Amino acid sequence: MAAQRRTGWIVTGAIVVVVAVALWAGFNHLSKEMLRSELPELPELGRRPPALQEQIREADAAAREDPRSGETVGRLAMIYHANNLTHQAREAYGLAMRIDEDDPRWPYLLGVLEMTIGENERAVTYLKRAAEIDPDYPHVWARLGQIHYRRAETTEAEQALRRALQIEPTHPHAAVDLARVLGLQERWDEAAEVLEPAVRAHPVYGPGHRMLALVYQALGRTRDQEIHEDLGSDVGLQMDDPRVHEMFALSSTGSVLVTQGQIARSWGEMERAHQLFQRAVEVAPRDKDARLALGRFLAAPGVANEQTLQAAREHLETGLALDSTYVNTRHDYAMVLQAQGDTAAAADQWERILREEPGHAMAWMSLGELELSRENYAKAREHFEKGLSIPPDTPFSLGDPAMGYRRLAQTLDKLGEGRQAFDAYSRAVDLNPRIADTYIEWARFLRGTGRAESGVKVYEMGLEAIPEDPRIHLGFGNYLIQLQRFDRAYEELSIAVRGNPNDFRALAALGFAALQTGRTGEAVERLERATELNPRYPLAQFHLANAYRAVGRESDAARRYEMVLQMQPGFTPAREALREMAPNR
DSSP, rough: HHHHHHHHHHHHHHHHHHHHHHHHHHHHHHHHHHHHHOOOOOOOOOOOOOHHHHHHHHHHHHHHSSSTTTHHHHHHHHHHHHHOHHHHHHHHHHHHHHHHHTTTTHHHHHHHHHHHHTHHHHHHHHHHHHHHHOOOOOHHHHHHHHHHTTTTTTHHHHHHHHHHHHTTTHHHHHHHHHHHHHHHTOHHHHHHHHHHHHHHHTBBBBBHHHHHHHHHHHHTTTHHHHHHOOOOOOOOSSOHHHHHHHTTTTOOOOOHHHHHHHHHHTTTOOOHHHHHHHHHHOOTTHHHHHHHHHHHHHHHHTTTOOOOOHHHHHHHHHHHOOOOOOOHHHHHHHHHHTTTTTTHHHHHHHHHHHHTTTOOOOHHHHHHHHHHTTTTTHHHHHHHHHHHHHOOSSTTTTTTTHHHHHHHHHHHTTEEEEEEEEHHHHHHHHHHHHHHHHHHHHHHHHHTTTOOOHHHHHHHHHHHHHOOOOHHHHHHHHHHHHHHHHHHHHHHHHHHHHHHOOOHHHHHHHHHHHHHHHHHHHHHHHHHHHHOOOOTTTTHHHHHHHHHHTTTTTHHHHHHHHHHHHHTOOOOOHHHHHHHHHHGG
16 A cells, blocks of 8 residues: 555656646747747848848847847847847847846947937936946946936936046046036036046047147136147047947948947057958948958058058959049059059059049148159149148048148258248147157257257147157157257156157167266166167167176177177277277277
């Protein structure tokens, strides 16, 4: 009997388990079906680019296969968002939030989407939810602060923006909006304190400069106001926001990818910019703007080498095959030809542009640069003046005329037009006071015409305008060395090295200045570091040899002098130093 009862219990238990499993399977199946029904319907894809059609179909199929995965459904939402399919993105984000309640990306990106289309009430709800999940993400507080500012909720705006700056002290968007909030209350000193470090950290962010100019105007700091007016660029208006970057990287729309690549480049994120431009060409191979963007990037200073220039040329040639009338592509194609050494072909391209579009200022400037390199100064002047005469409100005007005035000043100097060269340099500084090269070239011009003290004053103007730029301190330090003012040169070069500790030229100059001011130990240290960074820089090796002699290290000095002569057999001072040392060796 007991055995029968035990058998009955076992059978009953097995039935319960089977029923439970069956119920769980039914619930699991039902819940999956319910979730699938909440996924957005596929949009009409017939007229969409093939790459986008394929991407959406694959992402939708993956979400329907595994509708319980917040990651899979969230990825579908990001793809819709990245390709401007707002309705579908909103539905998919909402579902991803329900599936994975602890992932801050989905409410955050949904908040960004709602904010973009002006639905600020909804945006606040989602952004607050994201902030609850991840309170240490600075961009969520910056965006909340922006919305509160727009709604004139100054207390809430200040709280959110200060939280963003607490996490990221130089957040440019948060700093600008907080300065606006403080300005409404005439708290201008606080606004300056908030903005100044953000502008130094993000010198290309135009709204930061313009807001700082307004703050300085309110404080009566007229000179500082003038320096910051019209500086920077509006290309990087979007936040440097990793979650948004992750979303846009999934786009299969060429124009979206090109725009995001330009923004990444404006923030100095070159690797990400390259990836975005490359993807734009992959998903839209017949998009001339994508070809131009990638070609222009590959040919840019700091990126260009023999291989990238050839790749740039191929992309630009493809762009011209798509539209031979696109003068911007033709101009960049000519720039690549010049960089590859084919200056005649480059000149032909620029002249063709000007036959079709006489108001293309950069073509005039490029021809001027070419004539300047050929020492055809009168022709260079003619081209530069023509480019600078193009009205600024026309389609092909100069983006930064300051560069044009610098080149014109150099040309006028070569022509012996000293007064006009001076005026051109002055104009360049007025137009853009934050370019170190302008001050460096202007001071060199003044010293060459016997006005060395005026050159000192030019450098002092530069220090006032861009005190954070190591190049202006390096240039001034070298200029002071030429004037044999070694104490002040040492001060300026010390600042230059603090700003760029791995600049071997700055280290070599500082080592020389240290040696001239009796700081022999520091001289040896600085010059050894300079030669470590670049063993093939003969001037650093020569100065190090002199420093070794100053501390009694004769054999080390002789070895360095010999290295200098191996690199430059005509380096007379090194040969003479060895001759002096010969009797003691």
